[in-house]
Amino acid sequence: MMSTTLLDELLTEARPIWEAMTAHPFLRELATGRLPRERFDFWVQQDYRFVQDGLRFLALLIARAPDEELRRGLLDAAVAFRNELTIFEDYARQRGLQLEVEPTPVCLGYTSFLLATAATGSLGETLAVLWGAEKAYYDAWSTVRQALGLAEPYARWIENWTSPQFAAWVDWLGAQLVRWSSSAEYPALRRAFLATARYEYLFWDMVYTGTTWPI
Amino acid sequence: MPRFTEELWNSIADIFAAILAHPFVRGLTDGTLPEDAFRYYVVQDALYLRDYARCLALAAAKSPRDPWCELFADHAKVALVVERSLHDSFFREWGLSPEEIAATPYAPTNLAYTSYLLRIAYDRPFEELLGAVLPCYWIYWEVGKHLEKAGSPNPLYQRWIATYASEEYAQVVRAVIDVTDEAAADLPEGRRAAVRAHFVTTSRYEWMFWDAAWRMESWPV
Numbered sequence: 001m002m003s004t005t006l007l008d009e010l011l012t013e014a015r016p017i018w019e020a021m022t023a024h025p026f027l028r029e030l031a032t033g034r035l036p037r038e039r040f041d042f043w044v045q046q047d048y049r050f051v052q053d054g055l056r057f058l059a060l061l062i063a064r065a066p067d068e069e070l071r072r073g074l075l076d077a078a079v080a081f082r083n084e085l086t087i088f089e090d091y092a093r094q095r096g097l098q099l100e101v102e103p104t105p106v107c108l109g110y111t112s113f114l115l116a117t118a119a120t121g122s123l124g125e126t127l128a129v130l131w132g133a134e135k136a137y138y139d140a141w142s143t144v145r146q147a148l149g150l151a152e153p154y155a156r157w158i159e160n161w162t163s164p165q166f167a168a169w170v171d172w173l174g175a176q177l178v179r180w181s182s183s184a185e186y187p188a189l190r191r192a193f194l195a196t197a198r199y200e201y202l203f204w205d206m207v208y209t210g211t212t213w214p215i
Numbered sequence: 216m217p218r219f220t221e222e223l224w225n226s227i228a229d230i231f232a233a234i235l236a237h238p239f240v241r242g243l244t245d246g247t248l249p250e251d252a253f254r255y256y257v258v259q260d261a262l263y264l265r266d267y268a269r270c271l272a273l274a275a276a277k278s279p280r281d282p283w284c285e286l287f288a289d290h291a292k293v294a295l296v297v298e299r300s301l302h303d304s305f306f307r308e309w310g311l312s313p314e315e316i317a318a319t320p321y322a323p324t325n326l327a328y329t330s331y332l333l334r335i336a337y338d339r340p341f342e343e344l345l346g347a348v349l350p351c352y353w354i355y356w357e358v359g360k361h362l363e364k365a366g367s368p369n370p371l372y373q374r375w376i377a378t379y380a381s382e383e384y385a386q387v388v389r390a391v392i393d394v395t396d397e398a399a400a401d402l403p404e405g406r407r408a409a410v411r412a413h414f415v416t417t418s419r420y421e422w423m424f425w426d427a428a429w430r431m432e433s434w435p436v
Contacts, residue, residue, distance in 0.1 A: 017436045060338070105423070108416075109327030116330035119337030120269060195326065201436045202323075215233055215422045 006181070007174045010128070010190065011135075014197040021136060021201040022143050026208040030154065031147035040153075041097055043207040048088040049103045050203070053111035054133075055081045060118040061126055070176055077169060087156045105213055106206035110199040117192055124181030125192040131173040132196035137161045138170050140200070219399040219407070220392045223349070226411060227418040234354065234422050235361060239429040243372045244365035253372065254309060256428035259325045261301050261316050263424075266329035267351065268294035273336040274344050283394050290387065297378075304374060323434055324427035328420040335413055342402060345395045346410035350418040355379045356388040 011018065026043070029035040058078045065071040092099045103111065114133070118126050141161035150158055160166065181189055205211070217225075224231075234240055239256070242248025268291045275287035302313055321329065335347040359379025367373040378384065399407060426432075 020436045056338070105327060109323065109330065112330035112334045113326060115338070116333035120333055191320075195321075198323075198434050198436055205435070213419060214426065215230060215419050 006178050006186075007131075010132075010193045013190065014132075014194055017194070017197040017201055018136070018139070021197065021204065022140055024201065024204040024208065026204045027140055027143060031144045033148070033151070039208060039210075041095060042210060044088055044091055044095075044097065045099060045101045046104060046107045046203075046207055048085065048092075048099050049101070049107055050111055051081055051084050051088070053115060055085075057111075057114045057118050057130070060115070061130065064118075064123065064126075066123070066180070070180070073169075073172055073176070080169070084160060087160060090156075091153070102213075104206055104211060106199070106202045106211065110203060113195060113199060121192060122181075122185045122188065124177065124185040124189045127173065127177040127180055128189045128193045129196045131170070131177045132193045133200065134166075134170050134173060136197065136200040138166060140204075218396050219410075220349075220395050223346070223395075223411060223414045224353070226415060227350070230415075230418045230422055231354065231357065234358065234425060237422065237425050237429065239425045240358065240362070243369075243376065244362050244367050246368040246372070248369075248372065250369075250371070252428055252431055253375075254305075255322075255431045256425075257301055257305050257375075258311070258316060258319055259322055259424070259428065261298050261306075262319065262321055263325055263329055264294045264298040264301075266333060267348070268292070268298070270332045270336040270344070270348055274341065274348065277341040277344060279341060279398075283398075286390060286394065290391075293387070305371070320434070322427050322432050324420070324423045324432060328417070328424060331416065331420065339409070339413075340406070342395075342398045342406060343409050343413055345391070345398055346413035347417050349391060349395055350414060350421050352388045352391050354418065354421050356385060359384065 026035065026039070030040070055078060058074055058081060062071055062074045062078065065074060088099065091097070114129055117129050121129075138161060141158055144154070145158050145162045148154070148158070239248060239252065243253075271287045271291035271294060275284045275291060278284035278287060302316070306313075306316060332347055336344050339347075356379060359376060359381075362376045363380035367376060395410075399410060402410075
């Protein structure tokens with residue numbers, strides 16, 4: 001049996017990446033109201049593609065969930081993901097922003113990594129990347145909330161990813177990860193978690209720098 | 216009417232030209248490629264082949280015809296045989312054990328490319344999977360033929376070039392091109408468009424894979 005210290009061990013190992021991520025200039029500028037609006041719009045477009053594939057990831061995981069508790073919890077999350085998409089759609093409508101854009105290499109790399117893990121990885125690895133991605137968003141948006149509160153035009157996103165319900169979902173996921181992983185898959189799970197943390201950093205970096213296809 | 220695969224190849228003419236012009240590829244034949252970039256490349260390629268084999272196994276599982284299932288099951292095995300042969304022909308010389316290779320982290324471009332292949336292999340229809348795996352087969356064949364003419368002053372590079380310029384390898388690639396044409400023969404346009412899109416995306420990843428090796432790309436955090 002995997003101990004509950006698993007989550008702490010993962011976060012400890014990922015700490016340098018985590019710190020770089022939550023301190024990224026994109027988030028710092030967003031939290032101090034200095035982020036150019038077109039940078040934020042670019043994040044909206046790319047993150048929308050990310051959440052779309054996130055729904056597919058959840059669907060794969062739901063299909064593979066070994067028990068009803070996990071299946072239902074993930075189903076609730078899928079509904080929440082669907083509602084997340086509405087926040088992007090409402091914003092895009094107000095701004096006249098196109099949402100069906102081509103994903104950048106980092107966006108496509110990250111979503112492909114998540115889907116490839118759900119497709120061919122173990123249950124432990126798959127839960128580790130999902131917990132990692134959700135925990136990263138909770139932490140990143142919490143730093144924004146601390147500085148800004150629920151300020152416009154970001155209020156709905158800040159609220160979405162820092163609410164008590166979202167915090168409870170992240171904790172529940174962590175508990176599922178501990179419950180369903182075997183120690184044999186720990187090395188692969190650790191690698192998958194670290195790759196998720198790196199992609200989280202890279203995603204902020206990509207929307208900040210506007211990095212797209214080199215060819 | 217041109218063959219579907221001809222249309223596919225024409226759609227990546229610019230990308231293929233950029234691959235041939237890339238300093239990594241040029242450096243193989245004029246000998247200017249630094250050996251540590253080549254070593255980086257071969258190690259990442261070994262990791263890539265392990266996932267590529269899994270994609271081909273999924274292609275076998277999804278094959279609507281038995282001969283195609285047999286073909287891809289065979290190629291899945293060949294990909295792993297080639298991966299092992301890298302140990303004999305390169306890694307041993309460099310003093311790298313199979314354990315060290317397996318423990319090497321995937322570089323960002325490699326992880327993105329193999330993940331993309333796996334996601335398509337797992338949840339998209341057979342023909343889309345063909346579109347995704349074909350550039351790796353085909354571009355290596357074309358690059359191999361091109362490089363063979365020029366040759367390399369570096370015996371290590373020359374040994375590598377010979378693998379992909381062989382008639383044996385040509386037959387492997389021709390077989391997959393034929394399957395793709397047959398599988399796409401009476402597909403509605405919407406499904407052909409999806410095959411085309413994957414073909415272009417993984418061709419881009421092919422260029423990026425050479426480029427990553429040239430830069431010896433690593434994770435920024």
